[in-house]
Amino acid sequence: MAACGSSPQFGVQFISEFRIVLLGNKGAGKTSLANMILCRQTTSPRSTAQCMKIRGVAAGRLVTLVDSPGWWKNFLVHETPEFQKQELVLSMAHCQPGPHAVLLVIRVDALYTEKNKQAAQQHLELFGKDIWKHTIVVFTYGDRLQDQTVEQHIESEGETFLQWLVGKCGNRYHIFNIDRYRGTQVKELLEMIEDMVAGNGGSCYEMDKKCLYEVKEMKRVAEEKANKRRMMVQEQRNVHEGHNISLSNIRMVLLGYRRSGKSCIRNNIFGREIIDLKRTSQCVKTQSEIAGKIITVLDTPGWWKTLTARDTAELDKQEILRSICLCPPGPHALLLTLRLDMPFRDEELKSLEEHMGLLGERAWNHTILLFTHGDLLGDMTVEQYIESEGKDLKLLAAKCRNRYHVLNNKNLLDGGQVMELFKKVEEMVAENDGLYYEMHPRTYKEVRRKWRLMTKKSKMRLKVKRRRMISSVKGAGQYLTELSLILLGYGEAGKTSASNTILGTTDFGFKRTSRCVKRMGEVEGRLLTVIDTPGWWKRLPIEEMPQFSKQEILQSVSLAPPGPVSFLLVIRLDSSFQEEERRAVKDHMNLFGDTVWDQTVVLFTCGDWLGDRTIELYIESEGEALKWILEKCGNRYHILSNKNQRSSNQVTDLLKKIEELVAENKACCSMGMWESKEKTGRSLENVQANERGIQQQTEDFDLDDDVFTTDMKYNIF
Known part of the structure; x- marks a missing residue:
């Protein structure tokens, strides 16, 4: 790194004109901070699309600030468009020979996850790993801390991202209250920059010249091609203008x-x-x-x-x-x-x-x-x-x-x-x-035929469901004071979110579950034990699953206390369910033995995705693979919207269904297993028989009818 027009004075590095680059995610407050440092009175700051160079006086010192485009907080570097990454790198070229300081702007009132940490690290290291030696973390919106100090905030539980970030920057950080200007904030920041430059041997940060040249060349070539494209498109439009x-x-x-x-x-x-x-x-x-x-x-x-x-x-x-x-x-x-x-x-x-x-x-x-x-x-x-x-x-x-x-x-x-x-x-x-x-007319007819068949079948399934609900009310399950639930399913099905929703907490976190996690809580007067398990690959055969993962899933049963246990098979509504998924579910469920299906309720997550449509319409649209799973579970299913955790009814209804299941299983045990299977299979046979009749009726319809309606807010077209 090169020395940058500064001279030592009284043990610190005196800088005649500061060169500063602002980096950070969108909404962090970079532009507001730039305006505050230079005492600029502007309208509400807009999103910075390209690098913006500003010169002015701050605390009696000359300052050149370069504001850069922000990245999305949750996006890794490969998820940022190429032109924005180029703009970030070129921010260094706007303050040659290089900035004295890079200010990494962080909102003090925002939550940060592991992915946010990766995003910050990857975007900063576009400039090279040495960038951290020249970086200061600047916290914005300091007034949101109220009575808490910034040090307490950094060290507070769950703020591991901030501890890591401040550590990467050599424990250099400063806090700004953007809503109320205080001149000492700027003066203290400039003094911190001088100390940092002195600690770096009087050097500013210089971007690798080869890297900078390559990015400039890429941008130049893109601009030339863009001009040619613009002229080509305009000529194309002119040809057809008449x-x-x-x-x-x-x-x-x-x-x-x-x-x-x-x-x-x-x-x-x-x-x-x-x-x-x-x-x-x-x-x-x-x-x-x-x-x-x-x-x-x-x-x-x-x-x-x-x-x-x-x-x-x-x-x-x-x-x-x-x-x-x-x-x-x-x-x-x-x-x-x-x-x-x-x-x-x-x-x-x-x-x-x-x-x-x-x-x-x-x-x-x-x-x-x-x-x-x-x-x-x-x-x-x-x-x-x-x-x-x-x-x-x-x-x-x-x-x-x-x-x-x-x-x-x-x-x-x-x-x-x-x-x-x-x-x-x-x-x-x-x-x-x-x-x-x-x-195409053939496609048009096929869409209509398929829609008719789906809606007919879904109406029949809904009728069967209502009959079962009436019979279950007559013989409602006994209220259970203690209940254990084990959630099973493929990765990203929503098991962890569902576990949080059921207990009404965030105790399970939001990360991928790699080991069984057990949490307890009181819900609707019940002592509820919820066990989240590692997910399997959605379409991967069980033979290709590591042995330790299968053992971990089986371990969940030993974590459940003695008493009623129900399995919740989690399937997300907003994606397809096909034969490969069915085989994977079947094999993983059978790890627990054949009787596991008698204790299982299918729990559909992403319930908000349905809109005004019925779950029965979704089931019929997905086809035989999903229906096989539901039949194995005695057509027991429930919908959960993890985005609506405040709705206690969805959890209350789920617990009632589980209590009915437990009561049904006790009754079945007293009558003998063969009688249990006969009883649980009877309604399914009726559904299947009805479906065969519907299939025949639908094939006999005249597909050229103009209108077909249902009672579920649907017109065919």
């Missing part, structure tokens, strides 16, 4: 992965916050007149960003297909949404192609890429983003014939961006000879 048409009504369907911003787009298009920004679980149709045109927008459920179509629940796939038919005679445009603040890689492309493949290859002729969160681009163009992200995004743009558009979700008043989108839709329709997207 053939454009004006549509009196425009029908559009929004498609994309979860949290891509689809629901926000509806607010943008209609110019007001009319949409509840909850996850879209079913198709939502919005229609209004804009600039003399009737605009119809269909929002659809999203899929997981990197998972294949086979991992997506059948109900979600059916909703995507159904959306096309809810805006007859067909949509003019399919708007495929992507976030600009996330990278786009090979796994995202494969997932997206598979889900678009549900609509057929012709769908690409009617698709426009719609980038959301456009405010995060700053002065960059969308073409620069496309070129910096690499081949996968460029391939996707090519599949859409280089039709793309950017929306700033935070600027609902900018009608120009929406009118430009309408213009691009009309250009695409003209390019398609005035045609909208139509589903």
Whole structure:
């Protein structure tokens, strides 16, 4: 490292002009801190999209500050877009020969997890491992500590991230109260920087020149390619300009992965916050007149960003297909949404192609890429983003014939961006000879047939369930003062979250369970023992599972105290359940012996995903693999929404079902095992017989009927 224009004075390093770079996650308060250090009176700080260099005077000293874009707190470095990582690295180039200090800005009132620690470490080490020698942790929003000191906060239980972070920075930290200015805060910070520079031998931090050159070159090449792309797209639009048409009504369907911003787009298009920004679980149709045109927008459920179509629940796939038919005679445009603040890689492309493949290859002729969160681009163009992200995004743009558009979700008043989108839709329709997207007639009939069969079967299953509920009320289970529950299931099924929900605590934490965890608590007057177990791989045969993992799962029984024990088989609702999953569940459950099924309730997590749909519709849509599991458990199942832990009813109802199960098992034991099996299987045989009859009836239906309705808030199309 090079000496940086400073000279020793009275044992410290006197700096004539400070050079400081601010780093941190989004929302940490970097821009507010920069304004406070330089006493700048500005409007509410916006998200920093690109490096911003500011010069001024602080505590009587010249200061150059470089504010940099923040990363998402929960995102590792590979989850940050390439252009943002380049901007981070280039922040060093804005204060040559290098910064005296890097201020890592941390909100004092935020919670931090192990993943947040990894994210901070990975983003800082983009600059090299020596960066820590020149870094000071700056805590913002110090007033939120109230009577607690920052030292007490760092050492407090559960704040291991802060202890690690401060240790990495040589125990250098400072606290700022952003809401109230105090001049001593800035003066003390500058003195701390001088001490640090002195401790580093009078040197500032210099980025590796080769690395800096490579990043600059990558950005230069991306800008050149972006200019060529912009000219190519404009020429492409000019070719069709004389053939454009004006549509009196425009029908559009929004498609994309979860949290891509689809629901926000509806607010943008209609110019007001009319949409509840909850996850879209079913198709939502919005229609209004804009600039003399009737605009119809269909929002659809999203899929997981990197998972294949086979991992997506059948109900979600059916909703995507159904959306096309809810805006007859067909949509003019399919708007495929992507976030600009996330990278786009090979796994995202494969997932997206598979889900678009549900609509057929012709769908690409009617698709426009719609980038959301456009405010995060700053002065960059969308073409620069496309070129910096690499081949996968460029391939996707090519599949859409280089039709793309950017929306700033935070600027609902900018009608120009929406009118430009309408213009691009009309250009695409003209390019398609005035045609909208139509589903193939064969696919149309198959979707209708499948939907009818599912709804018929789900209604029958619901009737059987209601009959069982009536009979269970007549012979309700005995109230149990003590109860032991063992949660089983594949990894990421939601066992740990469900355990927390049942006990109404966070005692199980939120990390992946690698060993059995036992917790006790009082729930509804009962002494409840809940045991969380390690999950197995969802589709991995039991033969490939390590022996110690199987032993750990079996160990759960020895942790349960003497008395009634029930097993909760946890399955998440928002993903598919197929034959491989069934085999894995069967083999792992059979570790406990054949009678384990008689003591098991299927616990469906992610209950909020269902929306207004019934659990019976989900069961019928998933098919035979899931129904086999339920039949083995005597069709005992319960839904839990881990996002709604305050709802005590869902836990109360679960405990009642378990008490009924315990009572049923006691009765069965007294009658003999063969009689027990006969009794529990009787209702299932009735269901199966009814299903066979429904199948035959459905096949006899005229599939050309225009309308088919059910009593579950569903029209077929």
